[in-house]
Amino acid sequence: MSPITMAKALNNGLRAAMERDPKVLVMGEDVGKLGGVFRITDGLQKDFGEERVLDTPLAESGIIGTAIGLAIRGYRPVCEIQFDGFVFPGFDQIVSQLAKLRYRSQGRVPMPVVVRIPFGGGIGAVEHHSESPESLFAHVAGLRVVACGNPVDAYWMIQQAIESDDPVIFFEPKRRYWEKAELDLDVPPPPLFSSRVLREGSAVTLACYGPMVRTCLDAAEAAHADGTELEVIDLRTLSPLDMGPVYESVRRTGRLVVVSEAPSEVSVAAEVAAKVQQDCFYSLEAPVLRVTGFDTPYPPSKCEDDFLPDLDRVLDGVDRSLAW
């Protein structure tokens, strides 16, 4: 067994889901012949044909809107939005129809649609190619929102998302697409909507997701070299949040730093902080801190190293928590 990239893991996961269920479709801009701008759907059209892997017209509202129609007809579409900042023409269909049809129909019209969105920065891109809009979706009732943080999770989570009868907004950390890990198919995956402790530690808990998982693991390694043991939790599911492992951890460490690329105001990170202060109030030795992107539009890429939380900023947050 050789290590595979997150991009390949997603490709394999999509392929497995398509082989298992003939109703699974892939649709989006450039997903067919090109295999997607990140090559996540590479080779799928060649093997499954143009009616299961659709190169769609260039219109995100059209992609989501027709996926909804296909789902009503019994298909399980997996939509690719090319970049995070391009999802907004489809936002209306996601919020008004995709999220609400089950509720409106009293369960008669399920929406087994997955919307894959490469998200986050760190790739030196132009505007609209580096955003972290997950909190906008997590705020919408009826949507489930997840983010994978490593190749193993990517492989399993995409298949679990496709199997879900609810609409899943599936965030993929694009700057981690080419990082590798061993994928052992004999190890069963945890449930999709669960968070996981990736590294145990006693001093401070770090809660993170998506592209920040690698950053936090690196920070924990650096802290370990200095004699401080950090616990790292990959939230994985942003809506609904799975707070159990976070509570359990915070009750031991007494300290929590939530890390995200997304800005902090009215965010997933803010929700985690609110829940922890409510349920772990007597365990906390310090206020819950957030280390996040700033509340600005995503800046020109020459500024992104300042904008994005890095190892130093995470450890600065850890130091502030410990010094409280």
Added chain:
Amino acid sequence: MPSWPGFVEPEPTPQQVIAGLHATGEGGVDLVQVLTPEGVRIAEPRFDKYLGDVDVPRLQSLYRDMVLVRRFDREANSLQRQGQLGIWVPLLGQEAAQIGAGRALTPRDMAFPSYREHGVAWCRGIDPTELLGIFRGTDHGSWDPAATGFHLYTIVIGNQCLNATGYAMGQRFDGKVGGSADGSESGEATICFFGDGATSQGDVHESFVWSAVYDAPVVFFCQNNQWAISEPLERQTRVPLYRRAQGYGFPGIRVDGNDVLATLAVTRWALEECRTGNGPVLIEAFTYRMDAHTTSDDPSRYRLADELELWKLKDPIERVRVNLVREHELGQDFFDEVAAESDALAARFREYCTNMPEPGPERMFSEVYAESSPVLDAQRDAFLAYHASFEGTS
């Protein structure tokens, strides 16, 4: 062939038309052309009157525009390959469409580009070096839209078409359509640039509706370069794009986008229609993206090299050169001068690019709001203090 009362002989299926025209690179019978790919100036009864001022010096000037624009475009591509730019969006092959349209504008007109309109920017007096910040990542757009009559680049596909329509509605509400009562001033118009892929976006269709019902003086200038990244034109439409306008109630016209004179003439006509209250107008400039979508793209994965060879025979610059030599007996000196000027421009462009200052850590916090935000001010102050704590440590 059947025949009964009311039977209309079917045209080839729309997909056949689109795919066929695409495969041959031919624009079809409705294509407006005044300079053939072989460099022969042909009569165009409808549009020749819009070229009355195009004498030999003027044609030389259009040639120079195209050569200089292509030169800095190629230099930018190289700069990206050498790591000096994060990405570049090449315009190779679309010089005539952009220079023809750009030179049809007056200073009072307003242009809304997508992100490939480096040639139009050139015509609006924006120095090519001002385009670099977006692609080097030092800014999101450095020029002043009001001062240049050139809105900032819009990256989200099709968004700018509604913005252009709103601007044009404002021109009409301000009484700028039809010109001044004493005739001393002609009217204003707006031009909006987008591609064949964008025509699928809801925003573009909505802009057609809005501009039609508000009689907005906007020229929709669609550069149909045949490819939306990997997707060919037939993935976006059944009918030739210019015919879409009819359904919205305004004229649509297809021009040879590799013919700078035809593009100039047709755009002048369209702008005049708008200025005098007969807008909107849709122009489909039939052209070809000779390079990749961006420097991140690899066209060899989805299109055949033969197609490019076909379009090289329709090169927008070469046909003007041939015309200047054959029909106007222009000597080699002129072409050598333009080549030398383009090399000097490329050298200045490169020099500027490699010496651009990095934005400071405070840059990303500026101009988020008109009035200061306490939340953001606190974030900025904390970050600058954090940033300062590293000084002298690295």
